[in-house]
Amino acid sequence: MAVAVEDTGREPLVAIRGLAKYYIRGDQVIPVLEHINLDVYEADYVALMGPSGSGKSTLLNLIAGIDKPSAGEIRVAGVDIAQLSEADLAAWRAANVGFIFQFYNLIPVLTAFQNIELPLQLTALTRAERRERVEVALQLVALTDRATHRPNELSGGQQQRVAIARALITDPAIIVADEPTGDLDRTTAEEILSLLERLNGELGKTIIMVTHDPKAAEKAHRLIHLEKGVLVD
Amino acid sequence: MFVLLFVLRNAFRHKLRTTLTVVGIVVAIVAFGVLRTIVDAWYAGANASSSARLVTRNSVSLTFSLPLTYAQKLRQVSGVTGVAWANWFGGVYIKESNFFPQFAISAQTYLDMYPEFVLSPEEHRAFMADRTGAIAGRKLAEKYGWKVGDQIPLRGTIYPGTWTFNLRGIYDGAESGTDTSTFFFHFDYLNEKVKQMYPRRGDQVGVFVEQLRDPDEAAAVSQAIDATFKNSLAETLTETEKAFQLGFVAMSEAILVAIQAVSFIVIVIIMAVMANTMAMTARERYGEYATLKALGFGAGFVAFLIFAESLGIAMLGAGVGIALTFPVAQGFADAVGAILSGLAISRETMLMQVGAGLLVGVIAAIVPAWRAARIRIVDGLRTIG
Numbered sequence: 001m002a003v004a005v006e007d008t009g010r011e012p013l014v015a016i017r018g019l020a021k022y023y024i025r026g027d028q029v030i031p032v033l034e035h036i037n038l039d040v041y042e043a044d045y046v047a048l049m050g051p052s053g054s055g056k057s058t059l060l061n062l063i064a065g066i067d068k069p070s071a072g073e074i075r076v077a078g079v080d081i082a083q084l085s086e087a088d089l090a091a092w093r094a095a096n097v098g099f100i101f102q103f104y105n106l107i108p109v110l111t112a113f114q115n116i117e118l119p120l121q122l123t124a125l126t127r128a129e130r131r132e133r134v135e136v137a138l139q140l141v142a143l144t145d146r147a148t149h150r151p152n153e154l155s156g157g158q159q160q161r162v163a164i165a166r167a168l169i170t171d172p173a174i175i176v177a178d179e180p181t182g183d184l185d186r187t188t189a190e191e192i193l194s195l196l197e198r199l200n201g202e203l204g205k206t207i208i209m210v211t212h213d214p215k216a217a218e219k220a221h222r223l224i225h226l227e228k229g230v231l232v233d
Numbered sequence: 234m235f236v237l238l239f240v241l242r243n244a245f246r247h248k249l250r251t252t253l254t255v256v257g258i259v260v261a262i263v264a265f266g267v268l269r270t271i272v273d274a275w276y277a278g279a280n281a282s283s284s285a286r287l288v289t290r291n292s293v294s295l296t297f298s299l300p301l302t303y304a305q306k307l308r309q310v311s312g313v314t315g316v317a318w319a320n321w322f323g324g325v326y327i328k329e330s331n332f333f334p335q336f337a338i339s340a341q342t343y344l345d346m347y348p349e350f351v352l353s354p355e356e357h358r359a360f361m362a363d364r365t366g367a368i369a370g371r372k373l374a375e376k377y378g379w380k381v382g383d384q385i386p387l388r389g390t391i392y393p394g395t396w397t398f399n400l401r402g403i404y405d406g407a408e409s410g411t412d413t414s415t416f417f418f419h420f421d422y423l424n425e426k427v428k429q430m431y432p433r434r435g436d437q438v439g440v441f442v443e444q445l446r447d448p449d450e451a452a453a454v455s456q457a458i459d460a461t462f463k464n465s466l467a468e469t470l471t472e473t474e475k476a477f478q479l480g481f482v483a484m485s486e487a488i489l490v491a492i493q494a495v496s497f498i499v500i501v502i503i504m505a506v507m508a509n510t511m512a513m514t515a516r517e518r519y520g521e522y523a524t525l526k527a528l529g530f531g532a533g534f535v536a537f538l539i540f541a542e543s544l545g546i547a548m549l550g551a552g553v554g555i556a557l558t559f560p561v562a563q564g565f566a567d568a569v570g571a572i573l574s575g576l577a578i579s580r581e582t583m584l585m586q587v588g589a590g591l592l593v594g595v596i597a598a599i600v601p602a603w604r605a606a607r608i609r610i611v612d613g614l615r616t617i618g
Contacts, residue, residue: 066527066610087531094529101614105524109242114235119528121235166528 012039012075013173013206014063019072021058021229032058033229036072040174040208045200047220048210054226056210057178063208064176065093077173094122098167098205102179104159106151106166112158113138113147116165123170137165141195157188164195168205175199177209181216193219240541247514251546254510258550258593259557261503262586266558267565268496269582272489275482277577281410282474284448286346287313289441289458290477292470298437299467301424306461307441312454315444317343320420320437324387324396326377333373335387335416337423346444349407356381356402364422367398370413374403376567385416392427409577442474500589507597511543515601522605523613532606539605543598544591551590555583 019036022029033055040046040063048056061067062074065081074081076096084092099105106115116137120130138144141161151159160180167175177196181189197219199205211217225232245251289307291297298320307316322335340361344350352360352368359381360366369379379385383400398418406413420438428435445454455471462469472480482489515522522535558578566576 061611064527066614090526090529090531093527099524099527101524105520105527105614107239107521107524109239109246114238117235118525122529 010041013042013044013077014038014040014208015073015075016063017073017075019059019062019074020070021055021062021067022070031229033062033069033226036231038224038231040206042173042206043200043204045196045207045219045221046209047217047223048208048226049212049214049217049223050226053228055229056226059226060176060178060208060210063174064097064099065089094119095170096173098170098172098175100160100163100167100175100177100180102182104151104156104163104183106159106162108151111148111150112143112154112162112165115151115162116169118166119170133169134165137169140168141165155188156184157191160184160188160192161195164192164199168199168203174206174208177207179210179212181211181213189213189216236538236541240538240545243514243518243538244542244545250510250513254507254546255550255553257503257506258547258590259554261499261593262551262554262589263557263561264499265496265589266555266578266582266586267562268492268499269585270558270562270576270578271565272492272496273579273582274576275485275489276479277410277412281349281408281412282478283349284451284473284475285445286474287443287445287451287455287458287471288474288477289443289469289471290439292459292468295439297467298439299441299469301436301438303438303441303462303467303469307443307458310443310454310457310461312446312450312457313443314446315342315346317346317442317444318420318438318440319343319442320423320439321391322387322389322396322418322423323391324389326385326387331377333414333416335418337420338417339420340417343417343442346442349411350404351407352402352404356404360401363399363401364419364425365397365399366401367416367418368402368404369400369416371403371405372413373416374400376414379403392423392430394426394430396426440477443471500593504593504596507543507547507593508600510546511539511597511601514542515539515605519605519608519613520616523608523610523616526608526610527614536602536606539602540595540598543601544594547590547594547597551586551593554590555586558582558586 016036016038019033019038020031021033022031024030036059048059050056058067062069063076065076065084069082072082079092081089081092107118110118113134116134117130120133123130125133135144138147141164143158143161143165146154146158146162151162154162164180167177180196181192184192193216196207196209200207207220209216209220217223289299289303291299301318304316304318307313317339319339320337322337324335325331326333338344344352344357350370356368360368367385369385373379379400381400381403384397385400386395386397388395404413424435443454443458445451451473455473458471459469522538525535526532562576562578
């Protein structure tokens with residue numbers, strides 16, 4: 001039940017109450033998440049863990065606004081995103097969420113620079129302003145010399161760093177990471193985790209990460225376990 | 234700029250697939266253009282005909298002739314200001330495949346009545362002065378490399394024997410649609426020789442052409458002419474020059490309809506090919522579309538990318554196709570010779586080719602764009618990995 005809500009006196013950045021998600025197949029109702037209550041605070045670094053099928057990715061998708069709950073409320077910075085229309089939700093995601101995926105999800109025909117710039121195309125920034133921001137992001141992930149390379153010309157770790165830069169570029173309220181090290185070797189995974197730590201520690205970014213990897217989870221401030229769709233202690 | 238770059242790079246991501254699709258569209262657009270041009274050429278004679286001229290032939294059939302003496306009576310019909318006549322010659326130049334129309338004409342009256350055949354005064358005079366003289370259209374002369382002064386031998390099929398003509402002039406068309414692939418010579422020369430060889434076939438005319446005082450009187454004058462020769466040995470059928478030409482077209486109406494149908498079927502086939510290409514393309518990129526949507530791009534943007542790519546490929550094919558239609562049509566015209574005299578690609582045909590390209594691009598993108606726009610982000614993301 002409501003295991004992840006604490007009375008800290010602070011206003012949570014993400015406040016989830018009575019969240020449920022289920023799929024209907026024919027006459028069958030398949031529950032994926034039930035009775036989820038969870039608070040995530042600004043500058044938190046939360047790791048969601050659990051066995052396959054426990055619903056952790058679904059929870060992450062709901063927080064990120066790329067899926068809709070069957071019941072309950074998800075408030076992010078005071079906005080109940082479950083009530084937003086598709087168009088409003090898209091605009092909300094563009095402004096508030098940075099995505100890091102397991103398989104990087106870069107656009108293969110665009111260079112590293114253009115991939116990072118992609119979310120800024122939805123803003124009113126000028127070309128020069130966009131360039132300035134992308135250059136800063138490239139420096140942050142130490143890929144300035146790879147700016148003109150396409151994803152297939154980069155290693156897995158470099159691609160994930162490009163994805164991290166893309167996630168940061170709009171200065172979102174939260175960064176969601178779904179198995180960010182799942183496709184990387186141990187050394188590269190460490191580099192990526194260090195980078196995420198820096199984002200959280202130095203830039204104060206709120207990170208919610210799904211992982212199977214206990215070493216990755218160790219880096220988080222809070223560890224939240226899911227089992228069969230419910231939060232467990 | 235970014236969107237254009239994105240669309241361009243997407244379009245050429247699978248170079249072989251895109252190239253083959255573009256080649257397919259090029260072939261379809263060229264085929265469409267050439268087939269439409271062939272149909273247009275069939276109607277070119279009718280379109281170029283004057284509304285101020287009537288054609289009178291034997292009411293039984295065009296293969297039956299009319300007495301030359303009718304000319305005098307035709308001149309007396311109210312509304313007729315001039316009368317000329319012509320006989321189909323049907324000769325062979327060197328070999329059977331060198332087909333071109335040849336007419337024995339009442340030279341002075343015929344050329345007066347057809348100002349669209351432009352001859353220099355010197356050549357006109359030379360033609361009139363030479364009983365065995367002939368004139369040829371520019372296109373015909375260029376095809377066989379004839380020059381003024383050359384002797385042109387024709388082997389008669391309707392009028393046996395070898396007939397040798399002195400080429401006295403090469404005429405041009407007053408307008409771009411004017412036929413310049415016909416060979417004319419003096420009816421008097423033909424008639425004189427026919428009378429010598431076959432006296433009973435002399436003084437016979439294939440068709441009379443009447444110049445009208447007022448094109449609006451065409452129907453009344455036609456009736457008056459036919460009434461004049463009612464119950465005679467050779468009754469007449471008079472119609473406008475356009476109707477006369479369309480009568481020839483009507484003989485091959487079924488073929489023309491089939492050609493038109495094929496021209497549209499070609500477009501439908503390429504539409505299916507293009508739709509398949511775009512469906513494959515979109516299906517492969519569901520993960521990317523889902524990523525774009527996750528980043529905040531709307532369903533409309535995703536649909537736009539697919540439409541733009543599809544239209545880009547289709548219009549590239551259409552552009553190249555339209556450009557290639559000209560040499561291909563010219564090659565076709567050279568191959569068929571004078572059978573189709575006016576094989577010119579019309580503005581309407583080019584517009585239809587552009588329209589076909591647009592239609593192919595839009596229709597091919599509808600289903601993939603609709604699917605990509607509707608795909609749930611979480612489902613699309615599952616396709617990666």
